[in-house]
Amino acid sequence: MRIAVxxxxxxxxxxxxxxxxSCNKEPAKKKLVVYSPHxxxxxxxxxxxxxxxxxxxxxxxxxxxxxxxxxxxxxxxxNPLADVWWGAPATIFMRAEKEGLLEQYSPSxxxxxxxxxxxxxxxxxxxxxxxQVIAFNEKTLTKETxxxxxxxxxxxxxxxxxxxxxxxxxxxxxxxxxxxxAESVKRTGSEAEGFDWLRKxxxxxxxxxxxxxxxxxxxxxxxAVTLWNMPDIFLQKEKYQYPFGFNFPSSGxxxxxxxxxxxxxxxxxxAAKKFYEFVTTxxxxxxxxxxxxxxxxxxxxxxxxxxxxxxGNPFITLDLDWGLIAEKESxxxxxxxxxxxx
Numbered sequence: 001m002r003i004a005v006x007x008x009x010x011x012x013x014x015x016x017x018x019x020x021x022s023c024n025k026e027p028a029k030k031k032l033v034v035y036s037p038h039x040x041x042x043x044x045x046x047x048x049x050x051x052x053x054x055x056x057x058x059x060x061x062x063x064x065x066x067x068x069x070x071x072x073x074x075x076x077x078x079n080p081l082a083d084v085w086w087g088a089p090a091t092i093f094m095r096a097e098k099e100g101l102l103e104q105y106s107p108s109x110x111x112x113x114x115x116x117x118x119x120x121x122x123x124x125x126x127x128x129x130x131x132q133v134i135a136f137n138e139k140t141l142t143k144e145t146x147x148x149x150x151x152x153x154x155x156x157x158x159x160x161x162x163x164x165x166x167x168x169x170x171x172x173x174x175x176x177x178x179x180x181x182a183e184s185v186k187r188t189g190s191e192a193e194g195f196d197w198l199r200k201x202x203x204x205x206x207x208x209x210x211x212x213x214x215x216x217x218x219x220x221x222x223x224a225v226t227l228w229n230m231p232d233i234f235l236q237k238e239k240y241q242y243p244f245g246f247n248f249p250s251s252g253x254x255x256x257x258x259x260x261x262x263x264x265x266x267x268x269x270x271a272a273k274k275f276y277e278f279v280t281t282x283x284x285x286x287x288x289x290x291x292x293x294x295x296x297x298x299x300x301x302x303x304x305x306x307x308x309x310x311x312g313n314p315f316i317t318l319d320l321d322w323g324l325i326a327e328k329e330s331x332x333x334x335x336x337x338x339x340x341x342x
Contacts, residue, residue, distance in 0.1 A: 029058040032271045035069045035263075036061055036086040037171065039212075039232070041239065042292045050278050057271050065211070066092055066171025073101050073263060080265045083272035086127075086279065089171045090117070090257040091178075093124040094326040103262040103269065107277055112300040116322075117257045124261035126297035127280055128231075128288075131315050132176055132254040133246035135233045136225050142245070147225060149250045150180065154200035162201070163223040165215045166208040168337055172229055172256070178325045178332050179254040179318065186321065191332070195340065202340050216242055229256070234293035234309070252318035257297060 036043055040063055047059040064072070066088035073085065073096065085093075085102075096102055102123040110118070110125060117126030134153060136146040147153040153162065167173035181194030206223055209215035212232065219226050220242050236242040260280065262272050278284065282301055288294040290307050303311060 029056055030268050030271050032057050032059050032084070032268050032275055033082040033266075034059060034061040034084045034086055034275065035072065035082045036063060036084075037066045037069060038087045038292075039063060039235075041235070042288065045287075045291070046279050046284070050275055053278070054271070054274060057274075059275070065169040067174060068169050070096060070171075074099065077101060077265075080263050080267070082263050083266035083268050084275050085261045085263055087258055087260065089175045090124070090126060090259050091175060091322055091326040091329060092171050093119070093259045093261055094323075095329070096261070097121065097123040101264055103264045103266070105262050105273060105276065107280060109280065109298055109300070112298045114297075114299065117259075117297050119261075124259040125280075126257040127260050127285075128258040128294045129297050130172075130229045130231060130256045130258050130295065131248065131317075132172070132227060132256070133230045133233060133248055134225065135219065135228050135244055135246045137219055137223065138243040138245045139220075140224050143247055146245070146247055148247050150197070153225060153227070154197055154204060156204075158225060159204045160206045161224040162205045163207050163209055163215055163218040163226050164201075164205050165212060165226070165228065166210055168333065169210075173227070174329060174333055175256050175325070176227055176254050177336060178329050179320050181328075181332050182320050182325050183318065185324065195335070198336055199340050202342055205342075208341070216240075216244075219244065230313070231293035231295070238293075248313075248315040250316075252316040254320065255315075255317045258294075 034043070043061045043063055047061060050059055051057060069085060069088060070092050073080070073082065076082070093102070097119055104122050106122040107125060110122070113126050119125070134147050147158065165173050167177055177198060180197050181191050184191055184194030187193070207218060209218060215226060215228070216236055230246060233244050233246050237244045260276060262269065262276060266272055285296040285298060285301060286305055289296060289310065293309070295310055296306070
C-alpha cells in the first residue's frame with residue numbers, strides 16, 4: 001500500500017512540475033521575415049531596434065540582390081515565406097504590383113512622398129532616393145583622372161579596368177543598364193545606341209562580380225572603375241576603409257527610388273505593418289542617413305536634421321521614362337545576357 005501511495009505522490013509531483021513549467025514558459029515569439037538588399041549592417045541594426053521595442057517579435061532577414069528578392073517572392077507566391085520587402089528599385093516593385101505580389105497599405109507618412117515615388121494603388125512607397133555614380137579606386141585614380149561621364153567609361157582606355165556587379169541579380173545594375181537604353185529611345189527613337197553602349201561597356205569589363213562584396217574586393221585590387229550607388233560606396237569607404245572615390249556623371253545620373261512593400265498573403269501582416277512604419281519614421285530615416293548614407297524620399301524631413309554630406313554632394317538627375325523601363329526591363333536584360341555578355 002505504501003508503494004502505491006508513494007507512486008501516486010510521485011506522479012502528482014511530476015504533473016505539478018509539468019504544470020508549473022508550462023505556466024511559466026514564455027509564449028512563442030511571432031516570426032517576422034524581411035527580404036532586403038540593404039546589407040547586413042543596416043538590417044542587423046534595425047532588427048535589434050525593432051525587437052527591443054517589440055519583444056514579442058523575432059525579426060529574421062535575408063540579405064540578397066533586389067532581383068533575387070523579386071524572383072524569390074514570385075516563386076513563393078502560393079505560399080509566402082516573407083512578410084516585408086524592404087528595398088529595391090521602384091521599377092521592380094512596379095512589376096511585382098502588376099503580378100499581384102504585394103499587399104495594399106498606406107503608411108502614416110504617405111502624403112509626404114511625391115506621386116512619382118509611390119504606387120498610385122498604395123502597393124509600395126519610396127523610402128530613399130539613390131543616385132548612381134562612377135566609382136573608382138583612389139589608389140590609382142583621382143576625380144580628375146577617373147571617368148567623368150557615361151561615355152567616358154566605354155572609352156578604349158578603360159578596357160580591362162572595369163568590374164561590374166552581375167546585373168542579372170542586381171536591381172541597381174539592371175536599372176543603370178536599362179536607363180542607358182531608355183535614354184537612347186528618348187534621343188533617337190531606337191534602342192540601338194543603348195545596346196551599342198552596353199556592348200562597349202562589356203568589352204571594357206574584366207569581370208562580373210557575383211555579389212557586392214566581390215565587386216568591392218576587385219575594385220580595391222586591380223580593377224579601377226565600377227558603376228554603383230553612392231550610399232554603398234560611401235559606406236564601404238567610411239566603415240571598412242576601402243579606397244573608394246566617385247564622380248557623378250556630368251551629363252546627369254540615374255536616380256533610383258528605393259521602395260518598401262508588404263508581401264501579399266504573409267503570415268504575420270500586423271507585425272509587418274509595425275516594422276514597415278518603424279523603419280520609415282523620421283528618426284529612423286535620419287539614422288539611416290547618418291549611419292548608412294541613405295537619402296530619404298520623404299519631403300517633410302527638414303534639411304537641417306540631415307547630415308551635411310547630402311547637401312554637399314549635388315547632382316543632375318536624368319529625366320527617364322521609368323514606366324518604359326519597368327515594362328521593358330526583362331526583355332532588355334534577356335537580350336543583354338544572350339547577345340552581349342561575354
